[in-house]
Amino acid sequence: MSHYTPLEEIAAIHTALNQGFRSGKLKSIAYRKQQLLSLAYLIKDNAERFQEAFAADLGRPVLEGAFLEIDGSITEIKTALNSVDKWAKTERPPFSLTWTPMRPAIRKEPKGVCLNIVPFNYPLWLVVSPLAGAIAAGCAMVVKPSELTPAMGALLAELFAKYMDPDLYRVVNGAIPETTKLLDLPWGHILYTGSGRVGKIVAGAAAKTLSPVSLELGGKSPVFVDPKCDLTVGARRLLWGKFVNAGQTCVAPDYVLVPRDFQDTFVAALTEAYNAFYPSGPGASTSLTHIVSSAHTARIKRLIDETKGKTVLGGEADVERKYVAPTVVRDVGPQDSLMSEEIFGPVLPIVPVDSLDEAIAFVNAREHPLVLYVMSQDSAFKSKVFDNTQSGAAIANEYIIHCGVDGLPFGGIGPSGNGYHTGKFSFDMFTHLRAVLDSPGWIDRILGARYPPYDDKKLKAVAALANTKLPPRNAFKFQGEKKR
CATH class of the missing domain: 3.40.605.10 (Aldehyde Dehydrogenase; Chain A, domain 1)
Structure with missing residues (x-):
């Protein structure tokens, strides 16, 4: 070139x-x-x-x-x-x-x-x-x-x-x-x-x-959905966070964990937000970024073609145009093609679970994500997820913009990265x-015991300087944290 x-x-x-x-x-x-x-x-x-x-x-x-x-x-x-x-x-x-x-x-x-x-x-x-x-x-x-x-x-x-x-x-x-x-x-x-x-x-x-x-x-960043969340606002924010920049964002929500009996309601809310975003359909929208290359487009298309889930929104892909329609797939299983790698594209898999504990175990069985999202107004729900998982960031009720918040670090943990x-x-x-020190000569009146020849008097003087006395052995009692 x-x-x-x-x-x-x-x-x-x-x-x-x-x-x-x-x-x-x-x-x-x-x-x-x-x-x-x-x-x-x-x-x-x-x-x-x-x-x-x-x-x-x-x-x-x-x-x-x-x-x-x-x-x-x-x-x-x-x-x-x-x-x-x-x-x-x-x-x-x-x-x-x-x-x-x-x-x-x-x-x-x-x-x-x-x-x-x-x-x-x-x-x-x-x-x-x-x-x-x-x-x-x-x-x-x-x-x-x-x-x-x-x-x-x-x-x-x-x-x-x-x-x-x-x-x-x-x-x-x-x-x-x-x-x-x-x-x-x-x-x-x-x-x-x-x-x-x-x-x-x-x-x-x-x-x-x-x-x-x-x-x-990066990695596969999950979203935990509480059925009692503000679903209208939550669905709109989730779809924006997933589809902005055609999903080519390392902190994009990668998949959603939703209670099995709430999946229909959740999909309906996503559909309403989707239709508001793309009233004439995504193919006619001027509000979409395209995929960076034909190879990346083909990779995402393959993931969609091979899924065993049900595509409820979008699903179209044109490799030559580097276009993938914003897509939502429900009933996605843990071994599905859409769960095999970070999607890095505008495809949102919905994984139904029977309980919050199952959702937490699902995430903990995989590599630590760059960010973990929670859709909930319930403090106990948010705390349970945050307290029992590891991720680069833990965000409630918002998506991807935490990277721009002044004073917050941007970085991963484990396989999702290191450094901030x-x-x-x-x-x-x-x-x-760079540590620096400038010791005056008179300090030897205090630290002179460090010099040979050593004797018991100098040993006691060095010990006094170190101040190594510990609290009593049973000063701190731990009875275990109550399970939430």
Whole structure:
């Protein structure tokens, strides 16, 4: 591809960015702010061009491009711009009579030149959210866009060259060979967002250079439905969360667990919301993003074709047009094709269960999801689900927008990923906490017992300093938590 970065240039880019990082210009908070502001104007000045890239790569409606990526990206940058002075400030540990005279401190230092491997589904926001944190932390960065979004990759490369310091921030475009070349190099930190299969490859490559790595991997995120929920609002929000961006969202609800005797009522509510979303049918709608590629479309079509469940809404797929109609399938069993992998498309399977306990056991028998959703107004219902499951996030009565909530971390657990970003969590990801100490000479009046020759008197003095006295053995009694 003409816009791919030549393989022979990748090592040179890595070297140049290391030289730029070592120049020390990012030690200046003012320069970090300058780069953050340049990044913000990179987006603001070219919002229409980003919308054109979204349309070219994903067939995405303008509203989705603005709401899901452009507006949120600028907000992320503004948060970093307004907070970097506080985030980067050296911290002091709690007062200690023994250690405070040594002036212990925690310096916030950049990890160096970092790498962000970006997926196709949010090709701007997943560039900007980590990059804003990396800039605030004082890091340089290489951004590797997905080869599945070539218009966005070419646009980012062009605009980075115009707006960002090329000694510190570069775009490398390409596919597997270019990514492999990048992963052969050592990095201050690697962030990879994508599938678990590729995540294992990235983690394995990072291990060879001892580069720290964070993985955002997704998975099958369930929805628990309480029959006493606000069904009208809940159905509308659920379908939006599932179908926005054609379901190509790592935190999209993947399947629904609904009481068996409530399934008919639930499907009726989904049908009403569906018809309101697409009054002339989804095929005539201008409010749908298309699937990123023919191969992905064929994969989703195969899952629909092979399901043993009953398709009640949608079901149409056109591989050539990269189109899959928003689809709802009821009576889906645990071994169904739609439960075999993360769908990553606009298909919602409904899995009937006989009890909430069965639903919880169903989720716990599978890999921890990136997010777990509950549709309920009942505090006890929500608590039972949240207290007895594990997931990257636990969200009630809303879908996917928690990723944009200021102050909340975005990240997984176990197979759904590790590490956190957005806001200060992005800053923390690319920051090294460097312990410092400066001990005055007179401290030896207190710690002189550490020096040989050792004797019993010095042993007692060292023990007194350690203050290792414990509470009584039976100070804390645990009688077991009552089962909810």
